[in-house]
Amino acid sequence: MSAFDHDHHDDDPRLSRRKVLECMTWAGTGVLWTISGGVPRSLGLVGSAQAAEPAGLTFLQISDSHVGFDKPANPNALGTLEEAIGRIKAIPVKPSFMIHTGDISHLSKASEFDDADRIISQARLDVHYVPGEHDMIDEEVKLYRERYGRGSKGAGWYSFDASGVHFIGLVNVVDLKAGGLGNLGAEQLAWLEDDLRGRSKSMPIVVFAHIPLWSVYPTWGWGTEDGARALDMMKGFGSVTVLNGHIHQVMQKVEGNVTFHTARSTAFPQPAPGTAPSPGPMKVADDKLRTLLGTASIVFKPGTESLAIIDTPLQG
């Protein structure tokens, strides 16, 4: 169940932080993040009921809704999105906002965006979006920008501050090059450099984009060509958290001051790197689907620094 890609470095001096990060847990329907003391921790949706009132900022990440997807891997992607939002609505402590890391729709159809909005808005939270490649395949490539790109730059990138944390939404799904991976491009990198200039290095940074900014599995295109250039710009900062989607499974890596994490999809699972002929939708037994969309449940033990992972499937 836990598909974590831990990077164990015994010489890592940030032991206590690593411990926190190792103990992070996720519910596939969404990830509840809380930032206190500059260190983001995820509480998970299911365990959040037991969580102590998190000090500081709490926000959610959902990803890869693929509204419109109706293939065997999940004939009702809208239904599972609705289930995910239902769980978010039931969280006793209301998060400050939500980020959506792309692939809202499956085919960039207006009706798909409409359906997604109708369901997601039921969470009654502000949502900060970045596009996935599936959100930019309408003929004129304009629907995403029209609906979600207000106030953003270029293909839809932007930044904002919340409770002392700097959030950066990046777009790495446009102008992709043959044979390559995700792509940020020179214009966006120049903007990013400018955005970070003069910022206090103690300010926690959360970067989110659709395709992983780190090399998860280039053979399947799971990485970003110039992602390292963006990460280089954040080297001096004390706490950097990179949140991505695209690969429809949880992956995590900690490298120095940077925590990388990918969220599950609310629509369908994808295989672990190299375990299938392709990264396409993974058909699993019906009663197993929801375990891959969000069953790893988590209990936060109040009063301790760590979170306990308990593999409690939502179903089965």
Place this chain on the structure above:
Amino acid sequence: MMLNSLRTIGVRLAMAAVMASQITAARCEDVTVTIDNFTFSPAELKVKVGTTVTWKNQDDIPHTVVSAGKFKSKALDTDDSFAFTFTAAGDYKYFCSLHPHMTGMIKVE
């Protein structure tokens, strides 16, 4: 009578020849590249000038077929096709603009 049947045979032969050449032509003008498991198959194809190549997406995920400055399909959903007729010789590299690690080549001679 004799002449007639000879003529008939001659006509039949001629028709057969025409049909045979049409089949050859059809083969030449009708080539399909399938998209399965995020892969163009065959990945490289040699065709004659005038050949129409049809790409068919058999994946559960949309793909595109793009050759910079030459041709560009819209997003192909499952079972959607895109066809392009090659009127000039040359090497046409192409890729899926959604999953750029997917690449292919059409060599037109």
